Amino acid sequence: MPLVCVCSPKGGVGKTTVSANLAYALARSGSKVLVIDFDVQNALRLHFGVPISDTRGYVAQATAAVDWSQFILKADANLFVLPYGEVEEEQRLAFETSISRDPHFLLRGLNTVLNYPGLVVIADFPPGPVAALKAVQSFADMHIVVMLADTASLSLLPQMENHKFLGAPMNSRLGEYYVVNQSDMRRNLSRDVSQFFEQRLGDRLLGTIHRDECVPEANASQRSIIEFSPVSAAAFDIELISKKVAAIVGVKVGDGEFYAVPNHGIK
Template sequence: MSRTRCVCILGVPLNDERGYVAKALELHDWSQCVLSAGSNIFVLPYGEVSEAQRQAFDEQLTHNDHFLQRGLSALLNYPGLITIADMPPGPSPALKALTGLADLHLIPLLADSASMSTLAHVEKQRLTGAALNHKHGHYFVINQSDSRRQVSRDVTSLMEEKLGRATAWRDPS
């Protein structure tokens, strides 16, 4: 007898293709695409999209200053709701569009040499072309700091020294 195992992220099965991006151009309120993922946790998944849909979405993010605000308005105005946007690393039209809406930015960095270049991009405002946040600022989470590895210790120490109070959390692995 075979059993199928469901792999989930925040309670949403990985094989669930629903999302807001495929419908973003036709819907004015993306909250219709929110999925419940358990007790008081809701997810607005990106969803499965064609290349043409992704390009059209990115085009709107790039050229329509109110596109994201319009789609997320119902969610952003919900009292007491904390919204976390999980973005891919590096510059993107979505990151640039979200920057003006965010109250705070948390930037996860690994305790490795590659993350040092990400840090340089943030400092030189290369992620969005401007400061990341004018409201409550931005903070860094140093993730997977392995005290057994010299390079990890060195990078963690350098980041903590360089970032000072902007370090929100250091997660030892």
């Protein structure tokens, strides 16, 4: 543990980008990190050097296999990815049905990884109040809600604050936090919306990530933004957010202020 859920009521806001780059940043700081893809798009793996032709994942066999850790791929020394995989429509439906019908289905499949000492687990969800996001409520440690610095995201904030997103409060152990992505300080609207989020959310705002062309370029080269362009604004933003996440979940990072978590090594 801990389990960090990256989600949003909105699509295309940067959930997968944040999940992947947060994972890289935490792994670079000495944590052992696993990212799990809950999205049928199966795109998370593309941030971790997994070839597009590699269709492996856990969902196709999730209803038959009790331990999904066997489908984990190693991306780096202490960085691991559990891809959704390419699935037939019946397999996706069987997975969704099992999640909805059996409250322990996800917990059983993820039992090994969730009990792995010191492992930070980051889960990337599709947009909206999907079944998997509801199902992990009972054992999630932290939610990170990604929003854009635009009026559409702003209009969804009351929905989030009034717990209308999932129909119930996001009751993870450490609560819900926000990231505002793709802010552009040269544009009045983007600046105003970012400032509003800052005032309204206070400490619940982990940070704002600049809109930066290096982000899609880093993704295209299957590298983290910190590795691809360490001096970019987005790299700086992600680094800062990762330090806050580490502090909130109690992960100790090797930058002098904290300490590295024990490396037990997923084989």
